[in-house]
Amino acid sequence: MKQLIARIYRLTVLSHPWTTLLMLALIQGFFSMHLGNFRLDASADSLLLEGDQDLKAFRQLSERYATREFLFVTFSPEQDLFSNASLQQVRRLRDQLRGLSIVESVQSLMDVPLVKQEEGSLSDVIKNWRTLEAPDAIPDRARKELLESPIFRNLIISADGQTTALQIFLKQDEAYQRLLKQRSQLYDQRVAQGLNAEQQETLKNVQAQYVEAKKSADQKVHNGIAEIRAVLDEYRPYGRLNLGGIPMVTDDMIAFIQNDLVVFGIGVFAFLILMLGVIFREVRWVILPLLSCVYAGLLMIGLLGLAGWNVTVISSNFISLMLIITMSMNVHLVVRYRQLVQEHPQWTQLELVEMTTRRMVWPCLYTALTTIIAFASLVVSGIKPVIDFGWMMTIGLCVAFLTTFILFPGLLMLMRRGQPVESSTDFQFTGVLAAVTERHGGKVLFLSLLLAVVSVYGVTRLVVENSFINYFDKKTEIYQGLKLIDEKLGGTTPLEIVLYLKEEQQAASIDADLDDLFGEIEGDKSDSWFTAYKIKRIKQVHDYLDSLPAVGKVLSLASLLRVGEDLNKGKPFDSFQLALVYKGMPAELRSSMIDPYISIEHDEARISLRIIDSLPDLRRKELLDKIQYDLEHELGIKPDEFKMTGMLVLYNNMLQSLFQSQIQTLGVVMLGITLMLLVLFRSVPLAVIGIIPNLLAAAIILGLMGLLDIPLDMMTITIAGITIGIAVDNSIHYIYRYREEFGRHTDDKQGYLDTLHYCHAHIGKAVFYTAVTIIVGFSILVMSNFIPTIYFGLLTALAMVIALFAALTLLPKLILVWRPF
Numbered sequence: 001m002k003q004l005i006a007r008i009y010r011l012t013v014l015s016h017p018w019t020t021l022l023m024l025a026l027i028q029g030f031f032s033m034h035l036g037n038f039r040l041d042a043s044a045d046s047l048l049l050e051g052d053q054d055l056k057a058f059r060q061l062s063e064r065y066a067t068r069e070f071l072f073v074t075f076s077p078e079q080d081l082f083s084n085a086s087l088q089q090v091r092r093l094r095d096q097l098r099g100l101s102i103v104e105s106v107q108s109l110m111d112v113p114l115v116k117q118e119e120g121s122l123s124d125v126i127k128n129w130r131t132l133e134a135p136d137a138i139p140d141r142a143r144k145e146l147l148e149s150p151i152f153r154n155l156i157i158s159a160d161g162q163t164t165a166l167q168i169f170l171k172q173d174e175a176y177q178r179l180l181k182q183r184s185q186l187y188d189q190r191v192a193q194g195l196n197a198e199q200q201e202t203l204k205n206v207q208a209q210y211v212e213a214k215k216s217a218d219q220k221v222h223n224g225i226a227e228i229r230a231v232l233d234e235y236r237p238y239g240r241l242n243l244g245g246i247p248m249v250t251d252d253m254i255a256f257i258q259n260d261l262v263v264f265g266i267g268v269f270a271f272l273i274l275m276l277g278v279i280f281r282e283v284r285w286v287i288l289p290l291l292s293c294v295y296a297g298l299l300m301i302g303l304l305g306l307a308g309w310n311v312t313v314i315s316s317n318f319i320s321l322m323l324i325i326t327m328s329m330n331v332h333l334v335v336r337y338r339q340l341v342q343e344h345p346q347w348t349q350l351e352l353v354e355m356t357t358r359r360m361v362w363p364c365l366y367t368a369l370t371t372i373i374a375f376a377s378l379v380v381s382g383i384k385p386v387i388d389f390g391w392m393m394t395i396g397l398c399v400a401f402l403t404t405f406i407l408f409p410g411l412l413m414l415m416r417r418g419q420p421v422e423s424s425t426d427f428q429f430t431g432v433l434a435a436v437t438e439r440h441g442g443k444v445l446f447l448s449l450l451l452a453v454v455s456v457y458g459v460t461r462l463v464v465e466n467s468f469i470n471y472f473d474k475k476t477e478i479y480q481g482l483k484l485i486d487e488k489l490g491g492t493t494p495l496e497i498v499l500y501l502k503e504e505q506q507a508a509s510i511d512a513d514l515d516d517l518f519g520e521i522e523g524d525k526s527d528s529w530f531t532a533y534k535i536k537r538i539k540q541v542h543d544y545l546d547s548l549p550a551v552g553k554v555l556s557l558a559s560l561l562r563v564g565e566d567l568n569k570g571k572p573f574d575s576f577q578l579a580l581v582y583k584g585m586p587a588e589l590r591s592s593m594i595d596p597y598i599s600i601e602h603d604e605a606r607i608s609l610r611i612i613d614s615l616p617d618l619r620r621k622e623l624l625d626k627i628q629y630d631l632e633h634e635l636g637i638k639p640d641e642f643k644m645t646g647m648l649v650l651y652n653n654m655l656q657s658l659f660q661s662q663i664q665t666l667g668v669v670m671l672g673i674t675l676m677l678l679v680l681f682r683s684v685p686l687a688v689i690g691i692i693p694n695l696l697a698a699a700i701i702l703g704l705m706g707l708l709d710i711p712l713d714m715m716t717i718t719i720a721g722i723t724i725g726i727a728v729d730n731s732i733h734y735i736y737r738y739r740e741e742f743g744r745h746t747d748d749k750q751g752y753l754d755t756l757h758y759c760h761a762h763i764g765k766a767v768f769y770t771a772v773t774i775i776v777g778f779s780i781l782v783m784s785n786f787i788p789t790i791y792f793g794l795l796t797a798l799a800m801v802i803a804l805f806a807a808l809t810l811l812p813k814l815i816l817v818w819r820p821f
Helices: 002-014 015-031 053-064 086-100 120-129 138-147 172-194 195-237 246-280 285-305 318-341 349-380 384-413 427-460 475-490 512-518 534-548 557-568 575-585 588-593 621-635 645-683 684-707 717-741 749-759 762-782 786-818
Strands: 071-077 105-109 164-170 241-242 493-500 551-555 606-612 643-646
Touching: 002 384, 015 172, 015 285, 053 172, 053 195, 053 493, 053 643, 053 645, 071 086, 071 475, 071 717, 086 164, 086 195, 105 643, 138 749, 164 195, 164 512, 172 195, 195 241, 195 246, 195 557, 195 684, 241 246, 241 475, 241 588, 241 749, 246 285, 246 318, 246 475, 246 762, 285 384, 318 349, 318 427, 349 384, 349 575, 349 645, 349 717, 384 493, 384 717, 427 684, 427 749, 427 762, 493 534, 493 645, 534 551, 534 557, 534 606, 621 643, 621 645, 643 717, 645 717, 684 717, 684 786, 717 749, 717 762, 749 762, 749 786
Parallel strands: none
Antiparallel strands: 071 164, 071 241, 105 164, 493 606, 493 643, 551 606
């Protein structure tokens, strides 16, 4: 089979390079037509798995209570917030924002209902409430009311009275919302009971329409945010302003991804040119590898555009990884070709290129497959952006391998035969490591064992707790806005508690009493809904949540009741009075103050709270577990009488899945690579020897993260698997060459040592060059604005340094001790 493949390869790629290059050009031309469809995505779609039950519950809750995403602007004026000048600035800012085409409404300090501007009965207040814009509004009295308000303190105004927030609700794209809902329903049905052929076709059509609608909606939001920022710039002379909110975070994340793609790509490309020039000092060995990298990168971008596969912040480094991996394969070919030129000056160019590819195709194939296994293992993580990254790199590695063994040899066949170069068997770095292995091998084994023990201890200290705020550089507007909201305006991460309030015996209807007051009306469920039991339960849970140190702002029906009771001289309302207030409240006030917190139709109450995400000792899982336990055991609420949902639950689910995902991905990588080594070397000892140095490198990095309290996140979870998958390439190339060269020497101890020095002087150079390429390539990721990407780059680069030293010291020492040949 191998001979047949070699014959076909010779007759096509090597014997007809122009035809081969023409075919490659046509393929590239086809995929290049789809470069314009390449898209970036930082929305919730890119972070969550469809079919997730908590996601489903969250969407249902949002629809039922008409909650939706909004932008916020925080304004800390230079003058007193309630001075005429500051209030005028808030009013003008609100009016300008309302005039933007993307904005549906703006809620500001000037718009909140004030109920303590004058004395009066509760019914008078309900009918005659006013705002700060009223001609007779008294600012000092408004300040006192708002700072004491259970509703607006830490929502519209900070507790110190120096900062106010404006909520900006954007116009919804109806087509996009309709398609999102329809798509979600079909996804849920597919998970629950499957889809028939007609429904599958419907889902396919809906998905295609959804993608286009989302592009349009995202562009509108992007343009709208740019307009909002232009308005804010006019007011910066009057105080400090920050823009925040999920739409803004999503839009800025896309800008980060774009910047990362450009910076990583240019940075890696520039380094590769420099490295190739320094190492090989010949123009052809700079141009050929770079052409392979550019070809593979553009082909992959076109493929993603054709497939409609969006790049997220997690996969934003795929271009740099493609360049690094493609380059490492090309470097191995260059080093082997130059060695053959040196050793066989009589060979023709065809013979040289053929022998280069023949000798390198199998080790490169197996290194590609092991790296593919590493990235493919990410698909079992259960985390959507990590899964997408795994599939993307799996396909990219296939493209890189095929490009290396088709384009590079094809181009090389069009060039003249290379000239012999000075032998570099005295290459200092690998020579020193060969000497260390020979003379101090026992110390290498002891140090490796010691590092392994320390790493195991460090791994036991790994945590997954991390703050979303700390994902961003402190200079970014995302960080500054979230930090201000977290510290002054009630926290950032939302959590929802839904109480199911059905009673065994509902209170008697009070329709007759209401008829006396409002005339003859048809009774409805609201007449008997506001019972003492329900109100007590809502207040009980509200007060408990408000007492937790990690909880910032809490809003529920209890917030409004506390305002009413304050107006009612501190006296609580009975069922009749509550129904009376509800019926008599103006529709505008009811829709904003009550409807977001109760569902009379479903016998539910919603309590909305926000978590102070920047607390250094915050443990999200412990907090959620405590709330769950206390609601059941301290407040006596049955598990089926409440549900927790919201972004905190979804975020915590992702964090907690990281531990399980880490175990799963490592397990898949270890099993897959071990089997691959067994197939390649047909030797259990060699498979074990090949995996140990790379497993040690991964363990040291994970242990270091545990010892330094660096938490696992969406990026760092991939380090261990990727480290093993990429670093094992060193082991494969070294063992493959060692086995190939061993037969030339005696089979005694001296033969093992001679082979060791030969391999360090030849394949050791290629391993060193490719390792440096990978190390510097990953180090370039520190230029990102996304902190997890910086950690990913630095830690992976460090892992590759450790793997390099292990491959050229620990691995050969294990060969000397085990003598597997």
